[in-house]
Amino acid sequence: MIKKILSFEEILKGCVKNDNSCKEMMYKSFYGYLMGIILRYTKNTSDSEELVNDSFIKIFKHVAGFKAPKNPEELQRSFKGWIAQIASRTAIDKIRSSKVQFYVDDLAENEHPVTQVSVASELHVNDILNLLNHLPDTQRLVFNLYEIEGFAHDEISKMLNIPESSSRVYLTRSKNKLRTLYLNTMVNSYKKNG
Numbered sequence: 001m002i003k004k005i006l007s008f009e010e011i012l013k014g015c016v017k018n019d020n021s022c023k024e025m026m027y028k029s030f031y032g033y034l035m036g037i038i039l040r041y042t043k044n045t046s047d048s049e050e051l052v053n054d055s056f057i058k059i060f061k062h063v064a065g066f067k068a069p070k071n072p073e074e075l076q077r078s079f080k081g082w083i084a085q086i087a088s089r090t091a092i093d094k095i096r097s098s099k100v101q102f103y104v105d106d107l108a109e110n111e112h113p114v115t116q117v118s119v120a121s122e123l124h125v126n127d128i129l130n131l132l133n134h135l136p137d138t139q140r141l142v143f144n145l146y147e148i149e150g151f152a153h154d155e156i157s158k159m160l161n162i163p164e165s166s167s168r169v170y171l172t173r174s175k176n177k178l179r180t181l182y183l184n185t186m187v188n189s190y191k192k193n194g
Contacts, residue, residue, distance in 0.1 A: 008076050015063045027056055033080065034087045040144045041091035043133050051094055055087040062086075088149055092159055095141055131181045139174035146171050 006014070006025065014022025034055055038048045069078045132140050138160075145151045145159070146167070153171075157164040 037087045038091050055090045058086050139170050142170035143174040
């Protein structure tokens, strides 16, 4: 029996029709992509696998609601953006459900001045992703949402149910901590090699 190679558009249409072979192809095609997104939010691999599977359940449930772009060449990129948003929100929901309250040591924004820290320009992406696992959960979450996913502070405050000023404080703290972690990594690397 010869299997026909399906285009992405055909696989997507098959998923809308609840075709299991198309769903399996979709799952295999995007599992690694979604795992990469989820791993930015969680430290635990088994939690990540569960969240990827939860994301696919939501994707398959709502795939008929995906709005395809007018230009067919943008279909896969647009779909990846759509499923990335589902995955990141699934991870955020999991984190929110495990933590009852986010707080910033009861500091007002004016008591903890926000400083401009340009970590991203000095670090490679892989370095940042490795160092993110050393951040406290809330700092990692806000850093991901703001710097990587591109959400604004007002959107983050609504997602996490925290004041907008707390989002800014968490971002500043995460950048400062990343800078310290990076410098420590560089010093240790220099000592080993020097």
